[in-house]
Amino acid sequence: MAKKVTIYTSNTCGQCKMVKKILSMKGHNYDEVNIDESPDRHQEVVTLSGQQRVPVTVVEDDTTGTQSVITGYNPGQLMPALI
Amino acid sequence: MSEKINTDVIMIGAGPSALSAAVYTTREDIKTILLEKGVIGGLAAITDQVDNYPGFPEGVTGLDLAEKLEKQAERFGADIRYGEVSAINAVDGGIEVKTADELYYAKAALIATGSDYKKIGVPGEEEFYGRGVHYCATCDGAFYRDKKLVVVGGGNSAIQEALFLTRFASHIDLLVRSTVKASEVLQKDLQKAVDEGKVSVHIGTTTDEIVGKENKVTSVIGTKDGEKVTFATDGVFVFVGLLPNTGFLENTAVELDETGFIKTDKNLMTAIPSVFASGDVRSGATMQIASAVGEGATAALKIREYIEEQARS
Numbered sequence: 001m002a003k004k005v006t007i008y009t010s011n012t013c014g015q016c017k018m019v020k021k022i023l024s025m026k027g028h029n030y031d032e033v034n035i036d037e038s039p040d041r042h043q044e045v046v047t048l049s050g051q052q053r054v055p056v057t058v059v060e061d062d063t064t065g066t067q068s069v070i071t072g073y074n075p076g077q078l079m080p081a082l083i
Numbered sequence: 084m085s086e087k088i089n090t091d092v093i094m095i096g097a098g099p100s101a102l103s104a105a106v107y108t109t110r111e112d113i114k115t116i117l118l119e120k121g122v123i124g125g126l127a128a129i130t131d132q133v134d135n136y137p138g139f140p141e142g143v144t145g146l147d148l149a150e151k152l153e154k155q156a157e158r159f160g161a162d163i164r165y166g167e168v169s170a171i172n173a174v175d176g177g178i179e180v181k182t183a184d185e186l187y188y189a190k191a192a193l194i195a196t197g198s199d200y201k202k203i204g205v206p207g208e209e210e211f212y213g214r215g216v217h218y219c220a221t222c223d224g225a226f227y228r229d230k231k232l233v234v235v236g237g238g239n240s241a242i243q244e245a246l247f248l249t250r251f252a253s254h255i256d257l258l259v260r261s262t263v264k265a266s267e268v269l270q271k272d273l274q275k276a277v278d279e280g281k282v283s284v285h286i287g288t289t290t291d292e293i294v295g296k297e298n299k300v301t302s303v304i305g306t307k308d309g310e311k312v313t314f315a316t317d318g319v320f321v322f323v324g325l326l327p328n329t330g331f332l333e334n335t336a337v338e339l340d341e342t343g344f345i346k347t348d349k350n351l352m353t354a355i356p357s358v359f360a361s362g363d364v365r366s367g368a369t370m371q372i373a374s375a376v377g378e379g380a381t382a383a384l385k386i387r388e389y390i391e392e393q394a395r396s
Contacts, residue, residue: 012221012247014128014146018121022165036225045226050298051213052226052318071213073122075165 005030008056015073016055090116093189098125100362101195102152103379109159120167124149125197131247191357191386198325198363207293215300215318220244233303235290236322242269249281256314258288327364340366351382
């Protein structure tokens with residue numbers, strides 16, 4: 001089952017680092033959008049999550065066409081979305 | 084749930100206190116598992132700049148410090164796992180610790196769960212959480228480039244994080260309920276920011292309500308000298324103190340003080356023999372990274388003594 005993972009992060013965000021760490025530990029590749037380096041992409045975070053917070057992790061399932069959006073460092077929500 | 088996982092010491096939390104303790108226990112070949120539900124490094128990891136932790140003449144970012152502590156603990160064999168503890172019980176001469184997926188059994192345990200930022204408890208605070216109300220400047224400050232901000236609080240954290248936020252915000256209104264109670268260095272830096280027009284400090288000003296429209300914060304209403312005051316703003320960052328992470332200890336024999344911090348004796352042992360506590364979660368802690376690390380080391384030595392005594396008896 002193909003899953004595409006995108007994480008929205010900022011440079012000084014410790015929770016963002018934790019999400020990246022847990023994804024790497026579980027062997028998942030991900031794309032990263034750093035909102036410090038790409039301030040033009042702030043609105044994507046708000047549109048996806050309804051909030052102005054990072055990290056925001058988007059897990060897209062190509063097979064089913066579904067999308068999970070997890071705000072903050074939340075392994076309890078993230079792990080099931082990756083299965 | 085899989086079979087019980089046996090270890091010598093189970094540490095609940097992987098912030099600076101537990102990581103320091105783990106360096107000590109693992110160097111003595113005491114098998115050590117740490118369970119962390121949040122960020123490794125705790126509140127330190129989400130603090131921008133740490134200037135008062137010894138050994139770093141130029142200061143260190145909280146994130147770097149947390150990574151170094153983690154690496155050092157792992158170097159000697161600390162096993163850091165992600166998990167949230169739901170129960171802790173004294174069983175068969177040892178300690179049983181449960182998470183959602185696993186059951187652990189250890190000769191001793193260390194509770195070093197630290198603390199979390201308190202909420203103000205005003206209307207609008209919960210409603211606009213993440214939509215203009217924040218508790219982590221290093222996470223969310225970047226959203227407020229060239230915007231106005233309110234920072235609530237008058238202690239070290241509030242001043243430190245307000246100064247961090249001046250990198251982004253066009254202006255910050257700092258609302259202080261009584262007086263600024265921060266270190267001399269931070270107060271000097273704050274005065275510099277005030278002189279440069281980046282920050283306005285409002286002493287004796289309460290925060291009464293956070294107001295917004297269409298899912299965005301627009302202002303903060305407070306009271307100063309009995310008069311209502313309104314601050315137009317794009318966002319609010321709250322730093323009004325710390326609450327201990329001891330909710331999971333309800334209905335256990337671990338004794339808490341009247342504000343929820345863990346009571347310990349002079350050996351850092353709690354009311355449950357073989358269960359120790361260190362760092363910010365402990366009653367009487369001074370809420371500094373340096374003291375949390377020191378307490379972690381002390382707790383580790385006391386844990387070692389305890390395990391050796393039990394082995395002799």
